[in-house]
Amino acid sequence: MEEMPEKIEIRQRFPEWREMLKPVKELEEGRTSYLSTPKQVDSEFFKMPFGDVERDLHDLKLPENWKELFLEAMKDTLEKNRAFKLFMDICVRCGACADKCHYYIGTGDPKNMPVGRAELIRSVYRRYFTPSGKIFGEWAGARELTEDVVKELYYYAYQCSLCRRCSLFCPYGIDTAEIVWWLRRILSRIGLNQRFMTISIEASARTGNHLGLLPGGMVGAIQQGLEELKDVTGFDLHTYINKKGADVLFVAPSADYFATPHWFVMLGYLLLFNELEEKYGLTITWSTYASEGGNFGTFHSYEAAQLLNSKIYKEAERLGVSFIIGGECGHMWRDKHQFINTMNNPPKNEEWKKFWENPDLGELAEGLRGIRFDSYASGEHGWIHILEFTAALIEHNKITIDKSRNDHWTATYHDPCNVARGMGMVEEPRYVLRNVMNKFYDMPEHTIKDKTYCCGAGGGMLADEIMDLRMRGVMPRMMAVRHVYKKYGVNILLTPCAIDKAQFPHALEYWKIPIEVGGPMEMVGNALVLTAFGEKPEDRQYDLRGEPLGGEEDVQ
Amino acid sequence: MIGVIFGVIVPYIAVAIFVAGVVYRFVNWANSAVPLKIPTTGGQQKSFPFIKRTIYDRFDSPYTWWETVGRMILEIFMFRSLLKNTRYYLDRASQKDARWLWLFAILFHYSLLLVLIRHSRFFLQPVPEFVEMLSEIEAFKGVFIPSVYISGLAIVAGLFLLWLRRIFLSRERTLSLPSDHFALILLLAITISGNIMRYFFKADLAAVKELLMNLMVFNVGKAAAIADSIEPIFYIHFALASFLLAYFPFSKLMHAGGVLFTPTRNMPNDNRAKRHINPWDSDPSVPILTKGITVSGMTFTSKKLDWDTYYSMYTDQLDEIAESDYKIVPEEL
Numbered sequence: 001m002e003e004m005p006e007k008i009e010i011r012q013r014f015p016e017w018r019e020m021l022k023p024v025k026e027l028e029e030g031r032t033s034y035l036s037t038p039k040q041v042d043s044e045f046f047k048m049p050f051g052d053v054e055r056d057l058h059d060l061k062l063p064e065n066w067k068e069l070f071l072e073a074m075k076d077t078l079e080k081n082r083a084f085k086l087f088m089d090i091c092v093r094c095g096a097c098a099d100k101c102h103y104y105i106g107t108g109d110p111k112n113m114p115v116g117r118a119e120l121i122r123s124v125y126r127r128y129f130t131p132s133g134k135i136f137g138e139w140a141g142a143r144e145l146t147e148d149v150v151k152e153l154y155y156y157a158y159q160c161s162l163c164r165r166c167s168l169f170c171p172y173g174i175d176t177a178e179i180v181w182w183l184r185r186i187l188s189r190i191g192l193n194q195r196f197m198t199i200s201i202e203a204s205a206r207t208g209n210h211l212g213l214l215p216g217g218m219v220g221a222i223q224q225g226l227e228e229l230k231d232v233t234g235f236d237l238h239t240y241i242n243k244k245g246a247d248v249l250f251v252a253p254s255a256d257y258f259a260t261p262h263w264f265v266m267l268g269y270l271l272l273f274n275e276l277e278e279k280y281g282l283t284i285t286w287s288t289y290a291s292e293g294g295n296f297g298t299f300h301s302y303e304a305a306q307l308l309n310s311k312i313y314k315e316a317e318r319l320g321v322s323f324i325i326g327g328e329c330g331h332m333w334r335d336k337h338q339f340i341n342t343m344n345n346p347p348k349n350e351e352w353k354k355f356w357e358n359p360d361l362g363e364l365a366e367g368l369r370g371i372r373f374d375s376y377a378s379g380e381h382g383w384i385h386i387l388e389f390t391a392a393l394i395e396h397n398k399i400t401i402d403k404s405r406n407d408h409w410t411a412t413y414h415d416p417c418n419v420a421r422g423m424g425m426v427e428e429p430r431y432v433l434r435n436v437m438n439k440f441y442d443m444p445e446h447t448i449k450d451k452t453y454c455c456g457a458g459g460g461m462l463a464d465e466i467m468d469l470r471m472r473g474v475m476p477r478m479m480a481v482r483h484v485y486k487k488y489g490v491n492i493l494l495t496p497c498a499i500d501k502a503q504f505p506h507a508l509e510y511w512k513i514p515i516e517v518g519g520p521m522e523m524v525g526n527a528l529v530l531t532a533f534g535e536k537p538e539d540r541q542y543d544l545r546g547e548p549l550g551g552e553e554d555v556q
Numbered sequence: 557m558i559g560v561i562f563g564v565i566v567p568y569i570a571v572a573i574f575v576a577g578v579v580y581r582f583v584n585w586a587n588s589a590v591p592l593k594i595p596t597t598g599g600q601q602k603s604f605p606f607i608k609r610t611i612y613d614r615f616d617s618p619y620t621w622w623e624t625v626g627r628m629i630l631e632i633f634m635f636r637s638l639l640k641n642t643r644y645y646l647d648r649a650s651q652k653d654a655r656w657l658w659l660f661a662i663l664f665h666y667s668l669l670l671v672l673i674r675h676s677r678f679f680l681q682p683v684p685e686f687v688e689m690l691s692e693i694e695a696f697k698g699v700f701i702p703s704v705y706i707s708g709l710a711i712v713a714g715l716f717l718l719w720l721r722r723i724f725l726s727r728e729r730t731l732s733l734p735s736d737h738f739a740l741i742l743l744l745a746i747t748i749s750g751n752i753m754r755y756f757f758k759a760d761l762a763a764v765k766e767l768l769m770n771l772m773v774f775n776v777g778k779a780a781a782i783a784d785s786i787e788p789i790f791y792i793h794f795a796l797a798s799f800l801l802a803y804f805p806f807s808k809l810m811h812a813g814g815v816l817f818t819p820t821r822n823m824p825n826d827n828r829a830k831r832h833i834n835p836w837d838s839d840p841s842v843p844i845l846t847k848g849i850t851v852s853g854m855t856f857t858s859k860k861l862d863w864d865t866y867y868s869m870y871t872d873q874l875d876e877i878a879e880s881d882y883k884i885v886p887e888e889l
């Protein structure tokens with residue numbers, strides 16, 4: 001754990017408008033992301049312009065004609081993305097978004113207001129792309145592009161988690177995520193990239209996953225999961241990997257193979273897959289090539305996102321699967337819901353085409369007939385979220401659930417930003433949780449569903465060097481958690497997002513809320529009765545964390 | 557002379573700039589590509605039939621074309637997103653939400669709409685029935701003499717309230733640019749001068765109407781003759797309004813049309829049912845980065861990790877997986 005501030009003070013500052021146009025003098029430690037080194041951005045598999053230069057924020061070592069390149073990249077962006085251009089033009093600075101940003105709430109820095117953040121680049125836009133800015137300069141809110149301004153753009157572009165909460169409240173739907181995402185793309189054209197995310201992007205471009213896990217390592221991790229499950233259930237379970245002819249390809253964020261508490265979710269997946277195969281004959285395979293559901297490229301640029309997510313449809317086609325199930329991850333589902341089938345051509349294999357003509361699970365496994373995907377999905381896309389899938393299994397009584405196995409947990413559910421605001425999956429997880437556990441309580445209405453607060457670490461903000469920013473950004477979420485912790489005695493915070501699961505343990509410790517973190521599929525795994533293996537509801541002695549189940553030693 | 561300049565020349569120029577400017581901006585926006593389908597979903601997506609969606613979900617996370625239109629209509633006529641606006645309070649329990657911004661915005665925009673409808677009497681002959689009726693209703697005809705148009709006063713109040721926000725609320729003061737104040741001041745000047753003209757220094761409205769009718773049919777000679785006969789007070793109002801028209805396309809006031817273009821609102825959340833094609837990447841069989849991007853005359857190409865490359869890199873490990881028949885089982889201890 002990196003050093004965390006002992007005490008944070010939120011100092012709100014309200015400078016006058018001229019001050020806002022001047023670049024900040026000091027980049028605060030704890031909020032400044034490191035720049036990428038050639039190792040990440042001059043790699044064979046991920047080559048960015050001018051990535052071969054060692055640079056730091058004291059000496060950006062920009063290419064000689066950087067200004068020209070920056071403006072060229074900006075012009076290109078304005079042509080390539082209507083949203084960016086429109087959002088440069090139509091903001092009226094009403095201030096509705098100002099206090100919607102968790103980073104603004106946590107830091108009080110006026111340039112962290114979504115509108116403040118957008119104005120940083122908007123002022124450059126006005127100076128070089130609008131007549132009023134060219135003529136009236138500062139009085140039209142325009143400013144020159146200088147190296148200090150570039151530094152500032154980098155500093156604030158990497159203090160945004162692309163959570164889109166501001167976009168929800170904006171009367172014109174101005175999406176800061178869109179502005180920042182494309183601003184980061186512009187910055188990458190003059191050689192400025194953030195180290196944390198490019199480490200993962202490069203690894204994923206080279207090995208197929210963010211952790212840089214090689215095929216053997218992935219097999220080893222899953223194998224260890226199966227061994228743990230043997231201890232918990234007593235059954236010899238198995239799973240497939242790279243298997244041609246499987247019905248379904250399963251893709252999870254790579255953190256699930258190793259990290260805690262992601263690990264317990266992974267065990268949940270394995271239990272469900274085994275039950276489905278044993279009972280209905282539905283085969284689900286993992287893949288080492290498409291071993292990453294997450295996509296840090298979506299924090300960087302369209303092109304980087306495409307580079308990473310291009311593997312998955314290819315793998316689906318190679319393996320000849322009928323559709324794809326995706327695991328618990330937040331930004332992954334913005335990528336997989338909104339981006340992937342635009343950035344890539346969907347699979348064209350026979351099995352895929354045939355299944356989507358009549359997308360009824362009964363076509364793959366007779367016992368599952370009745371579960372259909374055509375109410376909202378098609379073969380032009382072909383992804384189903386694991387929680388949607390599980391919700392359908394529960395609704396159609398295809399799996400047996402023993403809710404009481406989760407009685408030692410009192411849970412609340414955190415909506416990952418991208419799942420809530422980039423996809424709209426808010427009821428399915430709740431449907432699943434209400435069906436697999438008895439004690440589930442939502443946080444206050446203004447902090448969940450579409451209005452959910454970010455964990456403060458998404459969008460590439462999970463870097464250790466910006467721990468101060470992360471602990472500040474998570475504050476609104478933590479206040480809501482503390483509310484349900486006090487009111488209902490919640491002892492686990494569930495979230496289907498790998499980044500949340502990495503951030504929340506630190507955040508809960510920092511904000512002194514003594515509860516656990518987990519994912520909904522862990523609860524499903526606990527409650528799932530492996531009837532196909534002859535398991536009885538009362539047979540399970542331990543939960544997936546190895547804690548003894550039931551009995552009087554329950555919470556409190 | 558004043559009459560000819562401000563009554564004939566200036567309005568013609570202003571309208572020309574307005575029309576050309578607005579058309580240019582619309583075409584300019586429309587010419588930009590929409591690479592991705594990125595609606596901001598504010599409610600439950602369309603999913604399995606057993607996952608119920610409320611009427612709000614259908615508009616906040618629209619799936620069909622009609623639902624998307626509904627969302628846009630709510631956005632434009634109700635300022636729905638602004639209505640969701642809530643302040644952040646550390647101590648939530650003791651605080652109540654207030655939606656002043658929404659109220660002020662509605663007050664101003666609807667007053668503006670009424671005022672504009674009433675002004676159509678200067679451009680239309682005969683004056684449509686509903687314009688007459690609307691004017692009579694909002695003026696509570698017969699209560700005051702002369703009739704007091706509520707919208708004309710409400711618009712001034714709305715503008716002042718919006719301006720006071722920018723002056724007295726610290727956040728809003730910080731992020732207001734001179735152009736934000738300028739737009740409000742300009743609108744205030746127009747509305748106040750209009751009210752003054754109506755209640756205190758009256759202009760000859762019949763002549764004004766004749767002027768405008770002649771301007772509209774490009775009867776310039778006649779218009780110039782009438783223009784000189786109208787009281788100067790009218791030209792304060794008229795010149796300011798002309799200036800507003802000319803200023804409009806270059807300013808943030810373009811949000812009026814821009815809201816129609818916004819991809820986070822005007823696209824349905826049906827990504828998984830209907831594929832969106834990126835116009836500048838319409839056949840994405842090869843990722844752009846592996847084709848290479850050119851910056852400053854240099855091309856940067858990332859090597860593509862296709863299956864064959866991947867296999868050649870990790871052959872041993874992948875062969876081992878193949879030997880175990882692609883199956884993972886717990887290790888025998």
